[in-house]
Amino acid sequence: MKQRKLGYFIGKKILKLLCLLIVVCIASFWIVEQSPIDPVRAYIGEMSIQPEQKAKLEEYWGVNTPSHEKFMNWAGNILKGDFGISLIYRMPVTDVMKERFTASIILMASSWLMSGILGFILGIIAGMKNGTLVDKVIKTYCYILIAAPTFWLALIMLLVFSVYLGWFPIGLGIPIGTVADDVTFLDRIHHLILPTITLSLLGVASIAMFTREKLIEVMSSDYILFAKARGERGLGLIMRHGIRNVALPAITLQFLGFSELFGGAVLVEQVFSYPGIGQAAVAAGLRSDVPLLLGIVIVSTIFVFFGNLVADIIYEFIDPRIKQQEMTT
Amino acid sequence: MSTAVLTINKGLSGGLNLRQKTILLISFMSLLLLTIVICSLFINERSLSTDFDSKNLAPSLKHPFGTDWMGRDMFIRTIEGLGLSIMIGAFASLISTLISVILGLFSSVGKIADSFVSWLVDLFLSIPHLLLIILISIGFGGGATGVIIGVALTHWPSLTRVVRAEIKQLKTQEYVHISRNFGKSRWWIATKHILPHLIPKFILGTILMFPHAILHEASITFLGFGLSPHEPAIGIILSESMKYLSAGYWWLAFFPGLSLLIVILAFDMIGENLGKLMNPKKAHD
Numbered sequence: 001m002k003q004r005k006l007g008y009f010i011g012k013k014i015l016k017l018l019c020l021l022i023v024v025c026i027a028s029f030w031i032v033e034q035s036p037i038d039p040v041r042a043y044i045g046e047m048s049i050q051p052e053q054k055a056k057l058e059e060y061w062g063v064n065t066p067s068h069e070k071f072m073n074w075a076g077n078i079l080k081g082d083f084g085i086s087l088i089y090r091m092p093v094t095d096v097m098k099e100r101f102t103a104s105i106i107l108m109a110s111s112w113l114m115s116g117i118l119g120f121i122l123g124i125i126a127g128m129k130n131g132t133l134v135d136k137v138i139k140t141y142c143y144i145l146i147a148a149p150t151f152w153l154a155l156i157m158l159l160v161f162s163v164y165l166g167w168f169p170i171g172l173g174i175p176i177g178t179v180a181d182d183v184t185f186l187d188r189i190h191h192l193i194l195p196t197i198t199l200s201l202l203g204v205a206s207i208a209m210f211t212r213e214k215l216i217e218v219m220s221s222d223y224i225l226f227a228k229a230r231g232e233r234g235l236g237l238i239m240r241h242g243i244r245n246v247a248l249p250a251i252t253l254q255f256l257g258f259s260e261l262f263g264g265a266v267l268v269e270q271v272f273s274y275p276g277i278g279q280a281a282v283a284a285g286l287r288s289d290v291p292l293l294l295g296i297v298i299v300s301t302i303f304v305f306f307g308n309l310v311a312d313i314i315y316e317f318i319d320p321r322i323k324q325q326e327m328t329t
Numbered sequence: 330m331s332t333a334v335l336t337i338n339k340g341l342s343g344g345l346n347l348r349q350k351t352i353l354l355i356s357f358m359s360l361l362l363l364t365i366v367i368c369s370l371f372i373n374e375r376s377l378s379t380d381f382d383s384k385n386l387a388p389s390l391k392h393p394f395g396t397d398w399m400g401r402d403m404f405i406r407t408i409e410g411l412g413l414s415i416m417i418g419a420f421a422s423l424i425s426t427l428i429s430v431i432l433g434l435f436s437s438v439g440k441i442a443d444s445f446v447s448w449l450v451d452l453f454l455s456i457p458h459l460l461l462i463i464l465i466s467i468g469f470g471g472g473a474t475g476v477i478i479g480v481a482l483t484h485w486p487s488l489t490r491v492v493r494a495e496i497k498q499l500k501t502q503e504y505v506h507i508s509r510n511f512g513k514s515r516w517w518i519a520t521k522h523i524l525p526h527l528i529p530k531f532i533l534g535t536i537l538m539f540p541h542a543i544l545h546e547a548s549i550t551f552l553g554f555g556l557s558p559h560e561p562a563i564g565i566i567l568s569e570s571m572k573y574l575s576a577g578y579w580w581l582a583f584f585p586g587l588s589l590l591i592v593i594l595a596f597d598m599i600g601e602n603l604g605k606l607m608n609p610k611k612a613h614d
Binding site: 020023024027028031032034035143144146147148149150151152155156158159163259260262263266267270271281282285286288293296297300301304305 | 451452455456457458459460463464465466467468469471540544547548551552553567570571574579583586587589590593594597
């Protein structure tokens with residue numbers, strides 16, 4: 001019964017993802033197609049070339065083929081798993097994305113975890129001490145963080161920890177002047193710490209505020225009053241009745257934040273010149289590398305969709321309250 | 330220090346009730362933002378002229394934010410950049426509000442229109458926001474117009490959602506049913522029963538959209554899209570400052586970013602307090 005429901009749910013979601021991807025492909029292709037930017041110019045850069053070479057390139061990039069035909073070619077290749085050749089990296093888009101996305105996933109996953117845990121703890125503390133000085137400090141911290149420009153915070157972190165204290169390198173994913181094979185695991189970690197901390201500091205605010213509100217709401221409920229009447233108090237009460245009720249919504253919210261996580265990663269990667277997918281997206285945008293940009297749009301759409309899917313699954317299948325509701329109806 | 334501030338606060342606002350205090354706070358913040366915009370409009374070219382005798386100076390009384398590599402006063406550049414950002418933010422939020430008004434009202438027409446609007450909202454939320462702005466700004470050929478259009482066209486989904494839910498809820502209200510039974514026309518119900526509830530939502534939505542629009546505009550110019558490097562936008566000032574970080578010129582990055590943060594906070598405070606004033610249920614929070 002439950003298996004069938006889950007299967008049906010997943011099937012529906014996969015169908016939805018396919019529809020979404022088709023629309024995103026068409027829409028983003030159409031938007032880029034409207035652009036007055038010349039792909040041949042973007043490919044050759046500032047070099048000067050002969051007219052016949054230019055004509056050859058134009059034919060190669062299909063400048064003069066009609067849009068719908070171009071789209072069919074592009075979409076057909078994507079179905080075969082071929083996203084085309086990146087103009088700026090001069091290699092297949094899939095290779096660029098694979099390399100960049102792995103680097104980004106490490107950064108995003110670690111800061112996602114850190115911000116989730118830290119934010120949840122801060123939210124619980126603030127909610128527990130509702131109205132006290134501790135609560136006000138945490139609240140102010142969150143308000144300021146929400147208003148802080150991501151890239152500015154990254155700059156300040158860079159200033160303090162790299163320039164003044166010299167604890168961390170100023171940028172890049174690996175030390176300058178080393179061959180890729182010589183890079184040790186520790187080197188990578190060393191270059192990862194500061195971007196991760198910056199990105200997680202930003203994610204803390206929303207989750208902490210949410211957890212705080214939710215905990216206050218839970219703490220004013222009848223069953224808490226009853227638990228208090230039974231003599232439970234302090235941390236035990238929060239652990240047994242508060243956290244269990246707050247944790248699932250907070251985790252769901254954290255999964256829904258994938259879109260913002262991606263945006264934050266773009267900015268942080270740019271400041272720390274961390275070679276991730278965000279930096280590639282900016283480079284592709286600035287230098288009109290259309291195949292790469294479209295590829296990144298598609299991949300990031302799947303990424304965001306995945307986050308929402310997990311949130312939905314938690315909501316539908318893991319939350320015991322929803323299960324109970326279904327049993328009774 | 331903090332106790333002194335506290336007593337001054339008490340002295341200033343001791344005799345006022347919460348409502349008056351809120352209004353005072355809103356007016357103060359609005360005045361601050363207005364001053365920034367007006368100042369930025371009246372800054373002439375001369376005060377931004379290059380002066381290589383006084384380049385890369387640390388903050389002092391003469392140059393509160395220091396000077397940059399061309400000897401330009403960073404305080405004046407920051408004010409001008411903030412003015413530009415606020416104006417772009419204002420334009421973008423207005424456009425986005427307009428879109429959400431239209432889509433929100435459209436969603437109340439019928440079932441198909443409603444699912445179309447919610448589908449459109451989902452579609453816009455499915456691509457990371459920053460990437461969407463980049464994509465749209467490229468579609469419009471990049472440059473300043475590309476960025477402004479990109480920011481303006483991407484901030485409506487959340488407000489549209491709020492408006493759509495609000496209309497749905499209002500339509501189930503009893504007084505709407507009674508009105509319909511009395512034979513009032515759809516137009517009459519829309520203008521007399523539904524619109525008055527929506528107007529505060531729109532005003533608030535626009536103000537709360539402001540900080541997002543400004544932050545996105547600053548981020549996208551920081552990344553190098555749009556505005557030309559000669560424009561004193563905050564994003565450009567900060568991306569320029571990156572080159573001088575390792576030289577230890579911290580003031581180039583610190584003060585402009587801090588001012589941007591204060592502007593964003595001011596908008597957030599105005600929006601939140603205005604929300605308290607408009608919503609009598611929340612007045613005592």
